[in-house]
Amino acid sequence: xxxxxxxxxxxxxxxxxxxxxxxxxxxxxxxxxxxxxxxxxxxxxxxxxxxxxxxxxxxxxxxxxxxxxxxxxxxxxxxxxxxxxxxxxxxxxxxxxxxxxxxxxxxxxxxxxxxxxxxxxxxxxxxxxxxxxxxxxxxxxxxxxxxxxxxxxxxxxxxx
Numbered sequence: 001x002x003x004x005x006x007x008x009x010x011x012x013x014x015x016x017x018x019x020x021x022x023x024x025x026x027x028x029x030x031x032x033x034x035x036x037x038x039x040x041x042x043x044x045x046x047x048x049x050x051x052x053x054x055x056x057x058x059x060x061x062x063x064x065x066x067x068x069x070x071x072x073x074x075x076x077x078x079x080x081x082x083x084x085x086x087x088x089x090x091x092x093x094x095x096x097x098x099x100x101x102x103x104x105x106x107x108x109x110x111x112x113x114x115x116x117x118x119x120x121x122x123x124x125x126x127x128x129x130x131x132x133x134x135x136x137x138x139x140x141x142x143x144x145x146x147x148x149x150x151x152x153x154x155x156x157x158x159x160x
Contacts, residue, residue, distance in 0.1 A: 002059035002068075002076075003148050013145050016054050020137030023050050026131045031129025043133065045101045050137055058144040075154065 003009040023046050030042030055061040060080070065073055 001064065002151055004152075006149070006152060009145065009152065010149050012057050012148075013141055016057055016141045016144075017138065019053065020050065020134055020141065023137065026132035027131035027133035030128045043129070046133065047136065051062075051140060053139055054137070054144060056146050058073040060144055060147065072151075076147070076151060079150050083143050083147050 003012055030078055052061060054136055056064070060076070065076060068076065
């Protein structure tokens, strides 16, 4: 269900930011390991769970949206389209995540190059992995928050 008040929406955002920080720490741990490709696989696995969990908390998961009345659903889809987020209200797939990961491609390329430098490279790689995961997660939270806030402002979040 969509958040019913600004206070509830703010609480969901804060909870999701804590969830992102925890998952970013997991990404950093995987990035610190000197095995090529392991960090990318871990990032995809983390995002395959993280993005749907965020969508669920904000009430914009595909299954939730299917249960909304036609007018609310139409308004929500319009707001999602305006937000330009490919991850809001969609089933999250590996292909979709590949498109999102292209946003931080420069950081990911640097991560792979740093795998070759022992110790210092691994630590820097972990920091880059943490920052990249936080960026993707928090950007998605911001998109969800903006859409839900617009729904609240239009009075369309409240059930009839």
